[in-house]
Amino acid sequence: MELRKINLADAAAQWEYTASLPADENGLTNPWHGVSYEEYAAKVLPLQLSYEHPVGMPDWFVPESYYYLWDGGRLIGEFRIRHHLTEALRKGAGHIGYSIRREERGRGFGTEGLRLTLEIARKIIPEDEIYLRVNRDNIASLRVMLHNGARLAGEDAEHFFLRIPKKKPEDA
Numbered sequence: 001m002e003l004r005k006i007n008l009a010d011a012a013a014q015w016e017y018t019a020s021l022p023a024d025e026n027g028l029t030n031p032w033h034g035v036s037y038e039e040y041a042a043k044v045l046p047l048q049l050s051y052e053h054p055v056g057m058p059d060w061f062v063p064e065s066y067y068y069l070w071d072g073g074r075l076i077g078e079f080r081i082r083h084h085l086t087e088a089l090r091k092g093a094g095h096i097g098y099s100i101r102r103e104e105r106g107r108g109f110g111t112e113g114l115r116l117t118l119e120i121a122r123k124i125i126p127e128d129e130i131y132l133r134v135n136r137d138n139i140a141s142l143r144v145m146l147h148n149g150a151r152l153a154g155e156d157a158e159h160f161f162l163r164i165p166k167k168k169p170e171d172a
């Protein structure tokens with residue numbers, strides 16, 4: 001299994017995943033649900049690639065990197081890393097968002113994908129903790145986070161807020 005950064009060579013598989021990912025599932029939003037391959041290749045992929053070094057984006061926009069989880073030749077899921085927090089992200093979606101292909105869920109891919117994503121995030125993120133948010137009824141995602149060392153740091157009516165230390169226990 002490997003995490004591969006979004007790239008031009010994997011365009012067809014990335015498009016298939018992006019187009020079939022729901023527009024909003026458990027708060028994970030995807031404005032490109034149903035996009036055609038032509039539009040993906042011409043507009044969406046260049047835009048997503050640019051998110052890592054944003055140009056001409058509004059002030060609130062934080063650099064964001066897209067990664068895909070691959071198992072052999074099959075794209076299994078998507079992991080997005082926001083490079084630092086703003087007040088809105090601190091109280092909201094946090095640093096990382098992810099999804100796993102529906103038919104591959106419940107097989108450990110979410111847990112392993114977040115583990116691999118944390119390895120990368122730890123090198124990017126300046127904060128001491130990695131912030132995550134999950135809907136209260138999203139037990140699968142909550143378990144993915146807890147399996148990766150997350151602690152409950154807060155809650156509101158709809159969400160739990162979790163944090164994972166940037167330093168791994170063995171490095172402390």
Ligand SMILES: CC(C)(COP(=O)(O)OP(=O)(O)OC[C@H]1O[C@@H](n2cnc3c(N)ncnc32)[C@H](O)[C@@H]1OP(=O)(O)O)[C@@H](O)C(=O)NCCC(=O)NCCS
Binds near residue numbers: 025138141143
């Ligand atoms: C959340 C998500 C990424 C989990 O991916 P996954 O590959 O199914 O995760 P795993 O296989 O590693 O499973 C994690 C845990 O959830 C449990 N789980 C999986 N599906 C479940 C379900 N429908 N109900 C309850 N528990 C479930 C698994 O049993 C496992 O628990 P365990 O290891 O303690 O037994 C996936 O369900 C998904 O893409 N959901 C839609 C998008 C989303 O919710 N993203 C997260 C937003 S915070």
